[in-house]
C-alpha cells in the first residue's frame with residue numbers, strides 16, 4: 032500500500048512547477064572508519080521552507096548536517112547548498128549566507144552575551160550598528176538575560192538560546208539548526224517555531240532543523256524521517272500522516288520503522304542467494320519508503336566554473352576575520368587575569384631560577400686538610416691561605432679522620448702536606464736533581480671524590496689557582512721556576528672567569544620562550560574543537576589559515592611581554608653580557624617564540640584530546656632540550672645523533688644567540704645567519720603543516 036502511495040505522489044510531484052532547492056543531497060554516504068552512518072541518502076530542502084529532520088538518537092542527523100555545512104567531508108555523493116557545493120570558492124556557504132547552530136553549545140564561556148553576538152557580527156561583516164540592532168531584537172525575542180552576563184554563568188537553556196541567537200544574527204538565507212529547542216520551555220519553543228515560520232514566509236530563507244520532539248515538526252513544510260542513516264520518508268507532515276493513516280507524526284514514524292524492518296528482513300533473506308555486488312551498490316537503500324514532493328534525480332548535478340580571481344580571494348586570509356579572532360583571544364585573556372599574569376611571570380621565574388641555580392661555582396664545599404707541617408709560617412699554610420674560602424670550606428683533620436670522612440661522604444676531597452713540605456718544595460725548585468722522596472714530600476697531595484664531576488673539577492681548578500697565586504706572591508720574579516710553563520693569555524672573546532651560566536643562558540632563554548609558546552598554543556584548538564567552536568567559526572566563514580594567523584598574532588603579544596621581562600632580568604639583574612646588537616637578540620628570541628607557537632599549533636591541530644596534546648608537548652621537551660646543545664655543548668653528541676641535533680630548531684639558534692651576545696657578531700657571520708635561517712625554516716614548515724592539518728580535519 033505504501034509503495035502504491037509512493038508512486039502516486041511521485042507522479043503528482045513531477046507535474047508541479049519546479050521549486051528552487053536550498054539544499055540537495057544526492058546519493059550521500061558518510062562513514063566513521065568502518066561505521067557507515069549515512070547510506071546513499073537523497074534529501075531535498077526546498078527554498079523558503081522549513082525542513083524538519085527527525086529520527087532517533089544516533090541515526091545520523093548531526094552527521095548529515097555537518098556534511099551539509101561542509102565541516103565533514105562526504106565519502107560519496109554530491110551536496111549542493113544554495114546552488115553550489117559547500118566551501119566552493121566565492122560561495123558564502125560557509126559564510127554569511129548560512130546560520131548554523133550546532134548541537135554542542137559552541138560558545139566561549141569567558142564571553143558575555145554581547146561579546147558573543149559582537150564576535151559573530153564581526154565575522155559576518157556586520158557594522159556595529161547592525162549588530163546592536165540585531166542584538167536588541169534577539170535578546171528580546173529569545174528572552175535572553177542581560178547582555179553583560181557571562182556565558183559561563185548562564186543556565187543550559189539560556190546558553191542554548193544564546194547559541195540560537197548567534198545563528199540568527201546575520202539574517203542568513205539558510206538556517207541549519209541542530210536541536211535548537213532542547214532544554215527550552217514550551218512557550219519559547221512555540222515562539223521559536225513561530226519565528227521560523229515567519230522568516231520563511233518571505234520565500235528567501237530556508238531552514239533545516241532537527242528535533243527530538245517529533246510532534247513540533249508538524250509546523251515544518253517538509254519532514255524527513257531518518258533511521259539508521261537512511262531516509263524512511265520525505266514529505267509534507269500532513270501528507271505523510273495521511274498516507275500512512277496515522278493520527279500523529281510519531282505514529283507515522285513508528286509505522287515506517289516497522290515497514291523498514293520488514294523490508295530489511297525480506298531483503299536480507301533474498302540477498303543470501305544473490306551476488307555480493309548488489310549488496311554493495313546500495314541503490315535500493317537510497318530510496319525512501321515514502322517520498323512525497325520534489326525528490327531529486329542524479330542527473331541534475333550542475334558543474335560550476337570559477338574565475339581565478341575569485342579562487343585567489345577565497346584562499347587569501349581576510350583581515351576582518353583575523354582581527355575578530357584576535358579580539359576574541361584578547362577578551363578571553365582579559366577575563367582570566369590570573370592566568371595572564373602567570374603567563375607573563377613564568378619565564379622570568381624560570382630564567383631567574385636558572386641563572387641563580389645553574390652554572391655558578393659550588394659554594395661551601397667541605398675539604399679535609401691534613402697538614403703535617405707544624406710551622407705556621409710554612410708554605411703549606413701560606414698556600415692554604417690562597418684557597419678560595421667562599422667555595423672551599425677547609426676542615427683541618429688527622430690523616431685517619433680525613434680518610435674516614437671522605438669515605439663516609441663528609442668531604443669532597445683531602446689536601447695533604449708532608450712534614451717537610453716547605454723545605455722539600457724549595458729543594459725541588461732549586462736543585463736540578465732531587466730524590467723521589469723530596470719530589471713527593473714537596474708536592475701537594477689531593478685525593479678527590481670524583482662522583483660529582485663539577486665539584487671535583489672546581490676543586491682541582493681552585494687548588495691550581497691557589498698554587499699559582501702562592502708562587503707568584505712568594506717567589507715573585509722567580510715564580511717561573513715552579514709554575515707550569517703554560518700561560519693562559521687574555522681571552523679573545525669572553526672573560527677569564529666565565530662561568531657555565533654564561534654558556535647556558537642564551538640557549539635557556541630560547542628554550543623557555545619556545546616551550547612556553549608551545550604550552551600556550553598546544554591546547555588552543557583542542558579545546559575549541561572539542562567544544563565545537565572551531566566548526567562553528569568555520570561555518571561562519573573563518574578559514575584554517577585565518578584561525579592559524581589569528582592565534583599566531585595574539586600569542587605573539589603574550590610572548591613579546593614574556594621576552595621583554597626575561598631580557599630585563601637576564602641583562603640588568605643577572606648582568607649576562609651582551610656585546611652584540613640588542614635588536615638581533617630580540618629578533619632571534621621572538622622568532623623562536625614563533626617557532627614554539629607554530630609547533631604548538633601543529634600539536635593542537637593534529638590531536639583531539641587534552642591529555643594527548645599535553646603528552647606530545649611534554650614528550651618533545653626533554654629530548655629536544657638534551658640534544659639541542661642548550662645545556663651541554665653539541666660537540667659532545669656522538670655522530671649520527673649530532674646530525675639530528677643540528678637539524679633541530681634550537682641548536683643553531685642557541686649558537687647564533689651566543690655568538691651575538693658574547694662575540695658581538697652580526698648577520699654577516701655564518702654562525703649567526705644560520706641560526707636565523709633554521710628558525711625561519713622551522714617556522715614556515717610548522718605553520719604550513721598546522722594549516723594543512725587543520726584544513727584536512729575541519
Ligand SMILES: Nc1ncnc2c1ncn2[C@@H]1O[C@H](COP(=O)(O)OP(=O)(O)OP(=O)(O)O)[C@@H](O)[C@H]1O
Nearest residue numbers: 063066068086087088089090091092093094095134
Ligand atoms: N566522530 C565520530 N567518530 C565515530 N563515530 C561517530 C562520530 N560522531 C558520531 N559518530 C557515530 O555516528 C552515529 C550518528 O551520530 P550522529 O551524532 O550523527 O547522530 P544523531 O542522529 O545526531 O544523534 P542525536 O540525536 O543523539 O544527536 C552514531 O552512532 C555515533 O556514535
